Amino acid sequence: MKELATALFLLPMLMTTILPSTQAQTPAGTSPEFWKWAQKPPMGWNSWDCFATTVTEAQTKAQADYMAEKLALYGWQYIVVDIQWYESGATSFEYRANAPLEMDEWSRLQPASNKFPSAAGGKGFKALADYVHSKGLKFGIHMMRGIPRQAVTRNTPIKGTKLHAADIADTHSTCPWNPDMYGVDMTKPGAQEYYDSLYAMFASWGVDFVKVDDLSRPYHQAEIEAIRRAIDKTRRPIILSTSPGETPVTSGAHVQQHANMWRISDDFWDDWSALFTQFKRLDDWTPYRGPGHFPDADMLPLGAIRQVPGYGGGPWTRFTQDEQRTMMSLWAIVRSPLMMGGDMTKNDDFTLSLLTNKEVIEVNQNSNGNRQLFHRDGLIAWIANDPNGPDKYLAVFNTGDALTLDIKNAVFRSDLLTRQTPGHGVEVELDITEAKKLFLMVDDGGDNFTADHFDWSEPRLIGPQGEFKLTELPWIKATAGWGQPSTKTAVGGKPMRIDGKQVAYGIGTHANSIIEFDLPPGYTKFKAFAGLDEGGTSQPNGATVRAMVFTHSPYIQQESATVPVTWQELGFNGPVRVRDLWQRKDLGVFSDQVFIVLKPHASVLYRITPVKAP
Template identity: 50%
Template sequence: MRKYVRLTAILILCGWLSSLRAQTDFKSWAGTPPMGWNSWDAYGPTITEPEVKANADYMASHLKASGWQYIVVDIRWYVSNDKAGGYNQTDPIYNLDKYGRYIPAVNRFPSAKDGKGFKALADYIHAKGLKFGIHIMRGVPKEAVAKKMPIKGTSYTADQIYSPERQCEWLKDNYTIDSTAAGAQAYYNSILELYASWGVDFIKVDDLSRPYHQAEIEMIRKAIDKTGRPIVFSTSPGETPISAAINVGQNANMWRMVDDVWDTWPHITHLMKVAEQWYPYIKPGNWPDCDMIPLGRISIRGERGADRMTRLTKDEQYSLMSFFLIFRSPLMFGGDLPSLDTFTSGLLTNKAALKMHKEGTQVKELYQKDGRLAVTSINSKTGERYLALFNISDSVKPLTLSVSLADLGLKKATLTNIWTGRKEGKIIKTIQVSLAPHACKLYSLQ
């Protein structure tokens, strides 16, 4: 009897340790903020396989050496007849397998024929030394529920695990999964098993953060861990409630702080304000997410406006990139990579800026008031200090911003402009700059 009790205790302990290891191991999959490209800003829900490959080709040739690695296919890759400029809500042609799981639309992704899914496309991307990601909506497809499709590996059907409550307000493809229903976890297990078999490295799950769907987030975490594949987990869209900070950090690698960020200045200043509460949660494996980078050529077939180069001025683009970089947000570029211009390319490949993004630590806001914002961090390897100063005012006049060296823990320093590489002199007491509206300075202090 004692041997049985001891054996039971050992098995319970092993199970607990395995569970604990799974809960922490996933953070090592994104030890630094993920960097990649996402199809949403340029192509909305209409991206095709040749376009994905063209962006992957460009990244492999021009950006991979700078640390960019993820290629992410965004929303509704499973719909054959979707349109740009608004979701086709009335008559979507869905593509599902026999277990009620979405599969790619073959007319848009020809290599998915014969049930291959995204395996061939993922192989193509992996062969270039890159990683592959997809977007999904939380929940179970309404079509799977209506047809009572079976859940793989169980005797349950999709109509037994759904709830019409808290359905996504802006896209009605899916129902909520009732976490208390038998078969609920098995369904999430089945779709993550499918994605892992394709070679998916990154999954962006939409309609999780606002409102916060804790039960489904936890089921997705368990399903990813069960696959044994290191799939980075991103929740979307914002605003993730700060009250959920601990839970989301226990389950996801990155989470959105705001709704979609587009190429308008108010989107950027709103993001900077919301980010104030998230600085303490920036850490390896857990990244508060500023959303995609709406620069370069966007909205080719997108959701906000016509095909265009970003509407942000060059000063505003520097400000956006400086904030994303010093904040250590994941970087998901939204513009069409083959259309990339020299200026935008320079923003994405600046070695000093990317070093700060990768190696920064102790990120904190010094102040945000009267149209002025100051953010600092410290290089974890060299001890180098970083400082970003922003004029976020809508005033037409320049503003003066200042930060004392004492506030940075320094007695003296040499100031280097990170974007230009130009040394701007030695500072003894105070850094003081005059900035035009929406402009910034990004400094290294040594």
């Protein structure tokens, strides 16, 4: 038996096969016709992670040029323009309430011509789609669920009817994070006609892929069905992607009959805790994964992301190389759609290598029987079958942290803080006599929801010489699960506010967060109010955290883990040959098992081939 070191790992994904067809009523127990349009997980690029609401025609063409030259050979196919292409003044990751939107006379949003010049004169995305198609690629757009609020205010007509926007809008059905749309009441005459006219327009532009947001959480079944009908009436094979998650697993049987891919989580970013939570979600969705219908673990935040203001974290992925390979291995073995989120024109060699490994792409595009093999105290394995023979694929992950938290050493630990907590927070007063370090920590309270905006309000040190504002002391290190800690604003960029009151001074952050200070001598007390910022409590879900304070390092160093895997677990009874797909090399023949040595957050992806007896 041999000991195998952690392998290098990358992953691109192969393209979707699209077969022109229409979707009739699907009899119970049969496969929808639209599944044929995406027999393999779609592979492409989406503009959100790098350009947010600001993407332009020139930037989109540059991505298409890059994909055609460097990635199409590996199966990358879709170029998708994300949100607010119809908002001429959009400048960041934030949305402007009541902003004027480009719209035609039939209540349908149009590309803003200052960002997409070829759309001027009512031409829509036709010219841009033609450009993408000329590169041998396919073109996609993002849409919000519903009808523009602007259309309802102006009461513009619905094409093909004598009805108007106000006749079909449900003004009580709104998106909590985007101000552009009202929901459509599908019980009203004209509602289906609105969606029909919208998707007929998309088809006339040459759109091949539509991502529809504010659709899956909560699950808007009636509008999902309306969009499905509208796409099918166009007689164009338009891939339907629903967003955001977490799509309820209880709706799995329904969503797979109406969409090609659906989000399993909220927006996924380059944070390890977010990646860790995808493991369970992807396991939960296993019964609903198959050709033409794929649970979507979201875009790949690789390379040059966050290229515009409004979202903290820096202009390059925060994932380590091990974490990037782990993400790619997981997306491959579970057959998640692969949508690159970074500005591809700025890819470095490592990022490109993650997108151009044919053997890893093969796992994503053509394996079957994908399932979790085991989960042993954070050591996780998935397997899948090679459909062309007896080989199997094996992915093994060490999801443990290099530094794990020992909360028993906290000198202060709050109860769970929620929007029901009086004052949305808790007073903190601690004896720090002789302490040389201070660590302020916030965790997500165990619900893994990403609306945990938090403020350390008026943090101060007290001693014989008086009070000293902690915000005047530079920290040694500061992390946040979303954005970046700041002493100037809340993590979302707005003034810090807790329970309706503005914070005089403080540190805005987001769980999971830890901020480390070296303390000056002579101070004996630490005081603060630890509270939920209104950036979280104003949202309909989440905003549940725990606050902790340490005066010594809260971390325990973890070593690499050895993961034994027997061939019987994989269904083999004899020796096998092991090939490392990231290193692209054979590791040898093993008689009955291997011992895989993995650093925290690292992974391997192997092809296992049975060896015939001589």
